Structures are given as structure tokens and as C-alpha cells.
Amino acid sequence: MHTHSKVALLAATLLAVGSSFALAADKKVAFVPQIIGIPYFDAMEAGGKEAAAKFGVDFIYQGPVDTNPVDQMQIVQNLIDQGVNAVAVSVLDASSIAPVVEAAKAKHVALFTSDSDAPKSGRALYVAQATDEGLGDAIIDEMVKRVGEDAKIGIVSGEATASNLNAWIGFMQARAKAKYPKLKLLEPQFAGGTAQRAAQIATDLMTANPDLKGLIGVASTTCPGVGQAIETAGKIGKVIGTGYCSPNTARAYLKSGSFGYSVLWDPKELGYLTVWAGKQLIDGKEIPATTTPDGMSHPVTYDAKTGILLLGEPAVFTAQNVDNYKF
Amino acid sequence: MRAFLQRFGEREALLALGCVVSGLVFSILSPYFATPDNLLTIARNSTELLLIGLGMTLLLGIGGIDVSVGSVLGLAAIGIGRLLEAGAPPALAALAGPVAGLALGVVTAFVVIFGRIPAIVATLGLLGVYRAGIFLALGGSWLSGLPTGLTNLLAARVFGLPVSVLVIALAYGAIFIAVRLTPFGAHLLAIGNSEARARLAGIGVRRVQVAAFVISGGLCGLAASFYVATYRNVEMTIGATLALEAVAAVVLGGTAVTGGRISLLGTAFGVILLRLLQNGLLLVGAPSLWQPVLTGLLLLLVLGAEALSRRLPLERLRQSAVGAAWRTGAR
Amino acid sequence: MRPRVSPILAILGLMWVVVVAGLAVLKPTAIALSTVTAVLQFSTILALVALGQALVIVCGGAGIDISVGGMVSLAVVLAMLLMKAGLPGVLLPVSCLAIGLALGLVNGFLVTRLRLLPLIATLGTFYVYSGAAVALTGGAAQSGVPGFLLPWGRGAVRGLPLPFLTLALPVFVAAGVVLHATSWGRWIYGMGFNERSARLVGIPVDRVRLTAYGASGALAGCAALVSLAWLGGGRPNIGQNLELTSLTAAMLGGIGIFGGKGGVFGVLAAVLLLVTLQTGLLQLNVNTVWQVGIVGTILLIVLLIDNLALIRRTS
Numbered sequence: 003m004h005t006h007s008k009v010a011l012l013a014a015t016l017l018a019v020g021s022s023f024a025l026a027a028d029k030k031v032a033f034v035p036q037i038i039g040i041p042y043f044d045a046m047e048a049g050g051k052e053a054a055a056k057f058g059v060d061f062i063y064q065g066p067v068d069t070n071p072v073d074q075m076q077i078v079q080n081l082i083d084q085g086v087n088a089v090a091v092s093v094l095d096a097s098s099i100a101p102v103v104e105a106a107k108a109k110h111v112a113l114f115t116s117d118s119d120a121p122k123s124g125r126a127l128y129v130a131q132a133t134d135e136g137l138g139d140a141i142i143d144e145m146v147k148r149v150g151e152d153a154k155i156g157i158v159s160g161e162a163t164a165s166n167l168n169a170w171i172g173f174m175q176a177r178a179k180a181k182y183p184k185l186k187l188l189e190p191q192f193a194g195g196t197a198q199r200a201a202q203i204a205t206d207l208m209t210a211n212p213d214l215k216g217l218i219g220v221a222s223t224t225c226p227g228v229g230q231a232i233e234t235a236g237k238i239g240k241v242i243g244t245g246y247c248s249p250n251t252a253r254a255y256l257k258s259g260s261f262g263y264s265v266l267w268d269p270k271e272l273g274y275l276t277v278w279a280g281k282q283l284i285d286g287k288e289i290p291a292t293t294t295p296d297g298m299s300h301p302v303t304y305d306a307k308t309g310i311l312l313l314g315e316p317a318v319f320t321a322q323n324v325d326n327y328k329f
Numbered sequence: 330m331r332a333f334l335q336r337f338g339e340r341e342a343l344l345a346l347g348c349v350v351s352g353l354v355f356s357i358l359s360p361y362f363a364t365p366d367n368l369l370t371i372a373r374n375s376t377e378l379l380l381i382g383l384g385m386t387l388l389l390g391i392g393g394i395d396v397s398v399g400s401v402l403g404l405a406a407i408g409i410g411r412l413l414e415a416g417a418p419p420a421l422a423a424l425a426g427p428v429a430g431l432a433l434g435v436v437t438a439f440v441v442i443f444g445r446i447p448a449i450v451a452t453l454g455l456l457g458v459y460r461a462g463i464f465l466a467l468g469g470s471w472l473s474g475l476p477t478g479l480t481n482l483l484a485a486r487v488f489g490l491p492v493s494v495l496v497i498a499l500a501y502g503a504i505f506i507a508v509r510l511t512p513f514g515a516h517l518l519a520i521g522n523s524e525a526r527a528r529l530a531g532i533g534v535r536r537v538q539v540a541a542f543v544i545s546g547g548l549c550g551l552a553a554s555f556y557v558a559t560y561r562n563v564e565m566t567i568g569a570t571l572a573l574e575a576v577a578a579v580v581l582g583g584t585a586v587t588g589g590r591i592s593l594l595g596t597a598f599g600v601i602l603l604r605l606l607q608n609g610l611l612l613v614g615a616p617s618l619w620q621p622v623l624t625g626l627l628l629l630l631v632l633g634a635e636a637l638s639r640r641l642p643l644e645r646l647r648q649s650a651v652g653a654a655w656r657t658g659a660r
Numbered sequence: 661m662r663p664r665v666s667p668i669l670a671i672l673g674l675m676w677v678v679v680v681a682g683l684a685v686l687k688p689t690a691i692a693l694s695t696v697t698a699v700l701q702f703s704t705i706l707a708l709v710a711l712g713q714a715l716v717i718v719c720g721g722a723g724i725d726i727s728v729g730g731m732v733s734l735a736v737v738l739a740m741l742l743m744k745a746g747l748p749g750v751l752l753p754v755s756c757l758a759i760g761l762a763l764g765l766v767n768g769f770l771v772t773r774l775r776l777l778p779l780i781a782t783l784g785t786f787y788v789y790s791g792a793a794v795a796l797t798g799g800a801a802q803s804g805v806p807g808f809l810l811p812w813g814r815g816a817v818r819g820l821p822l823p824f825l826t827l828a829l830p831v832f833v834a835a836g837v838v839l840h841a842t843s844w845g846r847w848i849y850g851m852g853f854n855e856r857s858a859r860l861v862g863i864p865v866d867r868v869r870l871t872a873y874g875a876s877g878a879l880a881g882c883a884a885l886v887s888l889a890w891l892g893g894g895r896p897n898i899g900q901n902l903e904l905t906s907l908t909a910a911m912l913g914g915i916g917i918f919g920g921k922g923g924v925f926g927v928l929a930a931v932l933l934l935v936t937l938q939t940g941l942l943q944l945n946v947n948t949v950w951q952v953g954i955v956g957t958i959l960l961i962v963l964l965i966d967n968l969a970l971i972r973r974t975s
Contacts, residue, residue, distance in 0.1 A: 038948060039565045044469035067464065067948050070900055072887075076702045080942035083694045084687070097801035097893030101814055109694075162618055162799025163897050191617040192799070195566040198556070202374050206611040209367045210359060226473045226562040234559070235366075254474015254561075394779075396904075446963045447917045449724075453907060454963075457956020464949040577783060586777050587722070618795040625787025628780065629770065636774045 028060045030086040031280035033273065034077050035065040036094050036118065036164075042222050042248055042269050043092070045329040046117070049273025056297050057281045062086060069161055069195065071095040078102045082111050088280035090129065092117035096165045099123050112283035116276040118166035119310075126283055127309040129276045131267040132316040134166070138173025140316050141244060141265045142182070145216050148242050148262050151182045153215035156207040157190040158200050158228055160221025167220050170246070174218070188214075193224055200227025201234075204243075208235050216262075219245030225264070229255030249319050249327040256321045264319045270329050272313055275302060279311055340583030343631070344598035348605055355609035362612050373559060375604045376493050377402065378574060380552040382582075382596045383500055384545025385575040391520045391541050392588030393448040395437060398549050398575060399568030400459035405429040405553035407463065409479070410472040410563045419478035426554035427547050433459075434546015438539040456572075464565060473562040483558040493555055500548065505593055513537065521588025577628055578603050602627075667969050668914030668922075671962055672929045676936060683940040690943040693819040700824040701816075701890070703935045705732070707828045707928060708883040709902050710909035711835060712764075712876030714927045716778070717910060718839075719872045720852030720919025721865075726782040727767060728906050729899030730789030731880035735759045736887060737793040740802035740894040749806030756885040757878055763789060764877015768870035786903060793896045802894035813889025823886045831882065835924045844868065852920030908959055909934060914966070 033050050035043035047063040054061035062081065066073035071094040081089045082105050089111060093099055099120045106113035107124070116129035132140075145155060157174070159167050171190050178185045191207065193200035200219065204227055208214055219228035225247035232243045233255070242262035243255060248269065255261035278295045289311065294301040304311045319327065356363035381398050388395050408429045412422040441451045483492045508514030516537045519527040528534050557563065580586060581602065582595025606627070607620055684691050709728045716723045739755045747755060763785070770781035815822040839845035851858035851865045859865055880899075887898050913930035915922035934955060941951055 037565075039464045039467060039469050041470050062945050064942065064945060065948065067460070067952055068901060071895060072702070072705070072898065073948075076698075076938065077942055077948070079698050079702070080939055083692070083698055084690060084943050095801055095893075095895055097803055098891035098895055100892045101890060104814065161897070162794050163801070163895065164799075165801065168799065189614075189616065191611065193617075194570070196569055197562055197564045198377075198560060198567070199570070201560055202607065203611060203617060205370050205374075206608050209361050209364075209370065209608075210612040210614070212361065223564055223566065226471070226560070226564065229474075230560050230562065251471065251473055258474075440960060444960070444964050445967045446960065450907075450911045450917055450963060451960065453904060453911070454956040454959040456904075457908075457952045457959070461949050461953025461956070464952070573783060573786075576779075577787075580780050580783075586779055616795070618798065619791065621787045621791030622795060623791075625784045625789075625791065628787070629776075629784035632776050632780055632784070633770070633774050636776055 028058065029284050030060040030062060031277050031284070032062040032064065032081045032086045032089040033116065033276055034074060034081065034089065034091045036074070036092045037069050038065040038067060040222060041250055045248065045269035046273030046276070049270035050277045053274040053277035053297065057278065059277065059281055061277060069094055069164065071098050075099070075102050079105060082106050082109055086111060087284045088112040088114065090114050090116040090276045090280055093120045093165070095163065096120035096123065112280065114279065114283065117272060127279060127311055129272065129279050129311045129313070131272050131313050133312065134169040135173045137246065137265065137316055138170050139177045140318065141218060141246070142174050142177045144263050144265065144318055145218070145242065145244060146182055146185065149215040152184045154186045154188065154211055154213055155216040155218060156188045156204070156211065156214055157218045157220060158203050158207070158224045159190050159192050160223050161194060162192040164221065170220060193227065195223055197223055197227040200224035201231045204228045204231035205235055208237055208241060214241055216242045216244065219243070219247065222247045222251060225251050229260045232260035233258055248329050249324045250329060252319060253324050256319065256324050265316050266319065267313055267316050268329065271298065274298065275311065275313055341592060341594045341598055344582065344595060344602055348598060348602050351606060351609060355613060358613040362609055367608070371601070371604050371608050374608065375600050376497065376555045376559070377552040378571065378578060378600045378604065379497050379597060380500060380548045381571055381575045382578045382600050383504060383593065384548040385579045386584050386591050386593060386596045387504070387517065387541040388448070388545055389579055389584050389586050390517050390588060390591035391538055392524070393441070393538070393541065394576065395452045395542070395545055396449065396572045397437065397452045397456040397459055398545070399571035400456055400463060401430055401433045401546055401549040402553045402556060402571060403463045403563070403567040404433060404459055404466070405550040406557050406563045406567060407466045407472070409553060409557045410475055413475045413479055413557070414472065419482040422479050423482060423554045427550040430550015430553065431543055431547040434543040437546060438542035441542060442535055442538050463567070467563065467565055471562060471564045475557065475561040477561070479554070479558045480561060483555060496551065500551070501593055501597065508591070508593070513540070517541065518589055518591070574603065577624060581628060581631055668926050668962065668966055669929060671965055672912070672926065672933050675958070676933050679933070679937050679940050683943065687943055690940070695939060695943070697816055697819045697821060699932065699935050699939050701821040703931050704821065704824045704828045704886050705883045706902070706905060706909060706935070707931045708831065708879045708886065710906040710927050710931055711832060711924060712879035713906040714910040714913065714915045714922065714924060715835065715872045716876050717915050717917060718852050718919055718922060719848055719869050720855055721869060722778055723869070723872070723919060724778045724782065725767060725873065725876050726779065726903045727785040727789055728876065728880050729902030730786045730793065731760055731763045731877055732883045732887070732899035732902060733793035733897055734763060734789040735881045735884035736894040736898055737797055737802065737896050739884065739888070740804070741796065743804065752806060752809065752888070753885050756888070757881040760881020760884060761874055761878040764874045764880065765870065767877065768873030771873060772866040772870045790897070790899065797896045799896055801896070805888050805892050805894070809889035810892055813886065823890065827882060827886065831879070832924055832928050839924060848872070849920050908955065912959055912962055
């Protein structure tokens with residue numbers, strides 16, 4: 003009986019593996035997200051696959067099931083060991099990526115970052131969806147357009163340890179201070195990984211601040227929580243919800259009016275650009291300052307000094323345009 | 330007063346007092362705490378944990394535990410969500426929760442009791458399996474903005490009371506009756522005290538253990554119905570924190586993890602106190618990052634104070650502590 | 661009084677061979693020295709923590725340490741904060757160890773003096789330690805690990821990572837010697853097997869147990885040191901999930917949850933099996949979701965086999 007279950011286990015493993023075998027001659031580009039099983043990174047995977055087919059490389063998508071940086075590093079290490087040619091990482095923790103950067107250099111694997119950066123780690127380049135500053139500014143500017151300058155805004159984030167989320171919050175606060183002195187941003191609250199806790203915190207923030215005008219859900223797990231909390235509290239129209247979340251996640255809340263808008267880029271395009279960048283690194287090609295990669299509809303910019311390959315401006319989704327997007 | 334306290338149980342009284350005092354402090358510090366809306370919010374936030382805690386009370390009562398309850402809620406919630414998406418009637422979706430929970434409870438009971446694996450280890454293994462199940466069932470796309478049918482159904486009022494309040498009262502009432510007025514309760518406590526002696530006394534030990542796990546599973550499923558009704562979304566990390574929170578609340582409520590003593594009322598107060606503190610601290614502007622620290626300190630303080638105050642002969646205490654916590658399903 | 665020799669080591673060894681053989685067939689290039697390095701590097705922290713978990717459980721009395729991950733996180737954070745407050749960087753290894761030890765002794769105190777049940781006591785300290793680590797730093801990673809630690813944390817000799825070679829392995833050997841060749845070892849198994857008779861024959865049960873919790877803390881401190889030297893930064897939630905993975909490793913390694921049963925090398929074997937399996941699945945690019953499920957399934961299967969073997973022998 004036990005040998006049976008072991009055989010079954012092995013068989014399951016073999017089955018799961020089957021699909022990942024491909025021609026050994028192809029160059030391999032890998033992308034490691036912060037966590038798998040969320041719509042945002044799944045969209046990046048779809049874009050990466052598309053680009054891989056277009057540019058004739060193999061694409062490997064592999065990420066941790068928890069936002070745990072050591073698990074992420076283990077995955078990156080194994081990708082390097084199995085001989086991929088380029089690996090892109092959406093970095094969970096900029097401070098702990100150093101060992102795998104060294105390992106990649108030793109094996110001549112191009113290690114670069116995408117979606118979330120580790121600036122001083124020695125990575126080859128950073129594929130940015132938008133600058134952290136641009137994202138922080140956009141969400142605050144759009145909020146002010148809707149609630150005015152003289153307003154109180156709450157911030158609900160996910161894990162307190164996520165370096166990219168904290169950077170966005172930092173730029174939100176800087177923008178408010180520099181441009182909208184009357185705008186009052188409340189101290190950010192951290193919900194951890196669950197939408198349930200995000201909903202509870204959002205509700206409590208509205209209760210504690212009856213004059214609250216807006217709520218920003220920073221992590222994509224916090225978006226449904228914030229949107230639902232505004233609906234449940236009956237504060238649609240009184241409190242404007244928003245967050246960095248994909249149209250699919252925000253659609254129901256945009257339609258109900260609990261979300262005024264949502265700020266994001268097209269993660270599929272970002273995935274596409276990531277694999278394109280990986281291909282350029284493998285081929286050893288210089289990336290020009292402005293270029294339109296094959297298969298993309300608009301140009302991207304590259305700053306050789308900072309190593310940032312910029313996708314473009316973040317997009318703002320509203321109830322009017324959300325149905326044009328399917329990610 | 331003294332007689333009342335004794336009857337009420339010291340721990341329950343202590344927790345009730347804790348709720349009242351912290352409630353008073355919060356209402357002085359924040360004008361928004363003691364409003365009907367906010368109290369309703371606290372009640373709503375407590376719903377899932379009240380139900381899961383009730384099941385956990387029974388499990389701890391027989392010297393068992395289940396660390397996979399959050400994932401059971403998650404799997405049941407996915408079932409409910411898929412049904413709602415497919416346009417099933419809300420009543421059917423609401424029922425699907427407890428049914429799925431009962432089924433998973435049977436699986437857990439089977440592995441723990443017939444596999445003779447200690448409950449904490451077996452449910453740890455199942456936690457991994459269920460988590461993988463949640464990932465696979467969701468496949469990267471969350472359920473969000475589910476139809477409001479279930480929400481409206483469970484937000485309805487019967488005799489002027491919200492359905493959730495009625496269901497929770499019914500669940501607690503039914504189990505209270507089962508524990509107090511039927512042999513089930515006596516058997517439960519006997520098993521918690523000593524499984525071997527319970528077996529010698531002719532109690533159908535396995536039957537009671539299976540019942541406890543299945544009831545707990547059903548309650549997790551029921552909690553899933555309320556979860557989906559309230560939040561209308563199911564995301565991958567659903568329920569991840571619930572198991573430890575439930576154990577904390579139940580233990581806070583005076584149920585002994587060594588088995589042999591349970592308190593349903595204590596569990597209810599424990600859950601409400603935890604949720605009340607979470608809500609109140611945020612309302613008075615305490616940073617949310619410190620909340621886990623306070624939860625831990627509360628647990629240690631209450632149990633530590635009790636440990637200091639009770640002057641039981643040490644030997645007796647030791648006998649009950651040794652190994653008893655993990656007894657279920659083994660030996 | 662002698663510990664029961666469990667068939668677990670054999671089962672684990674067999675499974676390990678199956679995993680490696682499977683990997684060798686499916687992906688021959690993965691059988692390389694670099695894979696060994698990676699497996700050992702990623703095993704080190706888990707191995708140290710799982711050893712502490714195992715010691716606490718073997719001592720019996722419903723022993724368990726839910727707070728191991730919290731201790732690692734808080735030791736990392738406090739050690740880095742102390743250094744920023746002016747403690748010389750040279751003392752970082754000492755402070756990691758001392759902080760871990762102190763946190764572990766708090767657990768031991770709660771269990772042996774206040775007589776709280778270990779599950780509850782360490783659940784409480786789990787919340788306190790892991791919460792405090794994040795709250796004290798606001799979640800920000802702490803940079804500034806002294807440079808002299810990095811060559812040790814990241815170095816390897818003949819493919820064997822230094823932290824594993826010079827810290828984890830010696831610690832396991834020492835623990836093995838203590839458990840199997842000293843009176844402390846006999847005390848530990850004795851009290852884990854039957855606490856009442858252990859007390860009757862005069863074993864200082866409480867002192868041994870306090871030491872075990874202290875050791876678990878000190879090992880968490882070692883794990884904190886390894887993470888600092890390896891990553892080059894202190895992350896406030898580095899210990900996330902370690903409570904469950906260390907428990908999985910200890911159970912898989914044949915440690916009996918009731919105490920008095922199992923040895924430390926089973927734990928090391930279990931850690932290596934788990935990490936080899938993860939590595940193998942990653943090398944084959946199997947979706948990580950399967951890992952979670954497979955690890956859970958293996959835990960259940962191994963315990964079932966162990967139980968059946970026990971039943972067969974006793975009947």
C-alpha cells in the first residue's frame with residue numbers, strides 16, 4: 003500500500019514535470035514572482051510566455067507560495083544551478099538578495115530585477131512598470147482630483163516587510179507633503195496577507211475617522227478588503243477607495259462605486275518586456291535609450307546609468323474604462 | 330455575588346470583566362467606539378472565529394487540536410464562491426459551506442483517529458495538503474465581487490435579530506445542550522481526562538472523537554458561508570491566521586489544552602475580547618503592528634496569573650500535563 | 661528506558677534515494693556539486709531550528725516550541741539594533757546567541773516555573789517575539805552586518821557551505837553525543853518516556869527542561885547569526901513559518917510527539933530530505949504549490965508507516 007502511494011507520488015511528479023521539458027538548445031529566461039497564485043503575477047506569466055514564443059526562448063515561471071524571501075532565494079538559486087541563461091526576480095526583500103546575485107555572477111547568469119527592485123545589489127538591470135515615485139504620485143494626484151486637497155486619507159498595506167510597498171507609501175507621503183500640504187495621510191496600517199484583516203482595518207479606520215475621504219489599499223491582497231469594507235459600511239460616495247490592483251480584481255468595486263479608480267500598469271506587458279530584456283541580456287545587446295520592442299505598441303525608455311528599463315506611465319482604471327482591460 | 334461568580338466560573342467572569350473594562354477605556358479614549366455601528370462591526374468581525382472557536386473548544390476538550398481549520402474554511406469558501414458564480418440559489422450556496430466542512434471533518438477524523446497519528450501532527454500534514462488544494466482550486470484568479478445573493482440572505486433578520494446572531498446562538502445552544510444534558514459531554518470530558526480510563530469505562534472513545542472532529546469541520550464550513558457573505562471574495566491566503574487565533578481564544582476562555590475542562594461561554598468571551606481589542610486599539614490610534622504582541626501578552630498574563638494563583642499540588646498538575654495534550658489518536 | 665530505535669531513518673534514507681534517483685533520471689545535470697551546496701545552504705537554518713524543536717519535544721511534558729521562528733526574527737532584530745546602539749560588530753555572534761538563549765529561557769521559565777502548558781506558553785511568546793521583531797523595526801530590513809561575517813556566511817569548502825560545516829554539523833554531533841553518551845541524555849529520554857518515574861529516581865526534571873528550552877533559544881540564535889552572515893541583512897520576519905516547518909522536520913525525523921523517542925540524526929535526515937525534495941522539484945520546474953501538498957502527504961505517509969510497523973511488532 004505504501005509503495006503504491008510512493009509510486010503514485012512519483013507518477014504525479016513525473017506528470018507535473020512532463021510539460022516543462024523542451025528543446026535543450028533553446029536559451030532559457032526565468033521569472034520569479036514574489037508569490038504565485040495571485041492574478042497580478044499570473045498576468046505577468048502570460049505576457050512572459052507570449053514574448054518567449056515570439057523571441058524563441060524557453061520561459062520558466064516559478065515562485066514561492068508565501069511571501070517568504072528565503073523561499074524566493076532558494077528558487078532563484080535553483081534556477082541558476084539548473085543553467086538558465088537569464089533570471090528576473092520581483093524582489094521581496096532588497097537586503098537579502100545579495101547571495102544569489104553573487105552566485106549568478108559566478109555562473110555567468112544574467113540576474114536582473116523586474117516589478118520590484120534591489121537597487122544596490124549589483125543586478126544587471128531593473129524592468130520597471132513605472133518609477134516608485136510615479137506610482138506614489140499618481141495615486142495621490144488622482145485622489146486629490148476626487149476628494150480635494152483638504153481631506154483625510156487612510157492607507158492599508160499588506161506585510162510591513164515588503165520593501166516595494168513601503169517605497170510607494172514613502173513617495174505618497176512625500177508627494178502629499180510637497181504638493182498638498184492640507185492633505186492629511188493617516189499612519190499606514192498593516193493587514194498582513196489576508197483580505198479579511200484588510201477589511202477589518204479599513205472598517206475600523208472609517209469608524210475612527212468619520213471625516214475620512216479616501217482609503218488606499220497598497221498591496222493587491224488589500225484591494226478586495228478595502229472595497230468590500232466601504233460597501234458594507236454603506237459609505238459608497240462618502241469614502242473613495244483605491245489601490246494598486248488589476249482591473250479584474252477592482253472591477254466589482256469600481257462598478258459598485260466603492261472604488262473611485264485603481265492605479266496599475268498592464269502586468270502582461272510588463273511580463274513581456276521582462277522576457278524581452280532577458281533576451282537582450284543573453285544576446286549581449288545594448289539597449290538603446292528609447293526603443294519599441296518587437297510586439298509592443300509603445301516605446302520604452304532605458305537609463306543606462308541607473309539600469310532602469312521603464313515600461314511607461316501607470317494607467318488609471320475607472321468604472322468607465324475598466325471593461326476594456328482583461329487582466 | 331460570590332455564589333454568582335462561582336456559578337458563572339471565574340475565568341468567564343474575568344473575561345467578561347476584561348471586555349467591559351477595555352470597552353470602557355476605549356469609549357473614553359475614542360468617541361466612536363461605543364456606537365451601535367461599531368459594536369456591530371466587532372460582532373461581525375467575530376462571527377467566523379466564534380464558530381471555529383466553538384469546534385476548537387470540543388477538540389481541545391478531548392485533548393486534540395486542529396491546525397488546519399483556516400484551510401478548511403478556505404476550501405469550503407471556494408466551493409460556495411464557485412456555486413454563487415454559477416448562479417446557484419444563495420440558500421444552496423449557504424448550505425454548501427457546512428456540507429463541505431463536514432466532509433473535510435470526516436477526512437480529518439479519519440486520518441487522526443484511524444491513522445493513529447497525533448492530532449497536532451496529522452492536522453499539520455493536512456494543512457499542507459489543503460493549502461495546495463486551495464491554490465489549485467483558485468488557480469491564480471481570486472474570486473472577488475461575488476454576487477450579493479448570499480450576503481442579502483444572511484443579512485436578513487428573523488425576529489428582529491440578524492441571521493448570524495441566531496445561527497451562532499443556535500450552534501452554541503445545541504452544543505451546550507449536548508455537552509451538559511447528554512452523555513456526549515460526560516464522555517468528552519472523560520476522554521479529555523484520560524483516554525485509557527474512558528475506554529475502560531466502556532465509552533465509545535472513537536465515536537466521540539470522530540464526532541468532535543466532524544462537528545468542528547462543519548462549524549468551519551458554516552463559518553465559510555458567513556465569510557463569503559461578508560467579504561464576497563476568496564483569496565489565496567484565506568484563513569491563514571485563524572487556527573492560532575482560535576486556539577488562543579479558546580485557551581483564554583478557560584478550556585484546558587490538557588483536556589478535561591471546556592467552557593463554551595469562555596470561548597465566546599475569548600473571541601470577543603480578542604476582536605474588541607483589535608478594533609479598539611486601532612480606533613484609539615495604536616499602531617497595528619503591535620497588536621500581535623498584545624495578543625501574546627494577554628494570553629501569557631491571563632494564564633500566568635491563573636497559574637500563579639492556583640495552588641494545586643504540583644504532582645497532580647504534572648500528571649495531567651504529561652503527554653495529555655497530544656493524546657488523541659495515539660496509543 | 662532505552663530509546664526505541666525507529667525504522668524512520670531507514671524510511672527517510674529510502675525516500676531520499678528515491679528522490680535523488682528520480683532526479684538523476686529526469687534531469688541528470690542536476691546531480692552536481694552545486695546542487696549539494698544549495699541543498700546544504702538552505703538546510704542550515706531549518707536544521708538548527710528543528711534541532712531545538714526536537715530537543716524540547718524529546719524532553720516530554722507535552723513539550724513543543726511554537727516560538728522558534730519568532731525567536732530567530734527577534735534575535736536578528738535585537739542583535740542589529742544593539743549594534744546600531746554602539747555594541748561592537750565583533751560581538752554580533754555573541755549577542756545573537758545570548759539573545760536567543762534569553763528568549764528560550766523565558767519559554768523555559770513559563771513552562772517549568774509557571775507550569776503553563778508548552779503549547780500555550782510558546783504560542784503566547786510566538787505572538788510576542790514575532791510581533792515585536794516587526795513592530796520594533798516597522799518592518800524595515802536592518803542593514804549593516806559587519807563585513808567579516810560575510811565570507812563565513814557565504815563561503816564553502818569543497819562545496820560544503822561553511823555555516824553548515826562549522827556550525828550546524830558540530831552542533832548536531834554535540835547534541836547526539838549529549839543524548840546518547842551522557843547522563844543528561846539518559847535523563848532526557850527518561851523524563852520524556854515517563855516523567856513520574858524520572859522524578860522518583862531523582863532526575864532534575866525541571867532543570868533539564870529549562871535547559872532544553874534555553875538550548876532551543878540558543879539554536880534559534882545560531883540560526884539568526886547564519887541568516888545575518890549569509891543574507892548580509894537582518895530581516896524582521898526571517899523566521900516566518902519556521903514553527904510549522906521545524907515541527908514537520910522533527911516529526912518526520914522520528915521524534916515522538918509524546919517525548920522520550922527519536923534521535924537528532926533522524927531530524928537532520930528529515931531536514932535534508934525535505935530540502936532535497938524541494939530542490940529536486942525546483943530543478944524540475946514543478947509548480948511550488950505541489951511542494952506544500954507533497955510535504956504534507958509525506959509527513960502523513962511516514963507516520964502511518966511508522967505506526968503500522970509499531971503495531972505489527974507489538975501484536
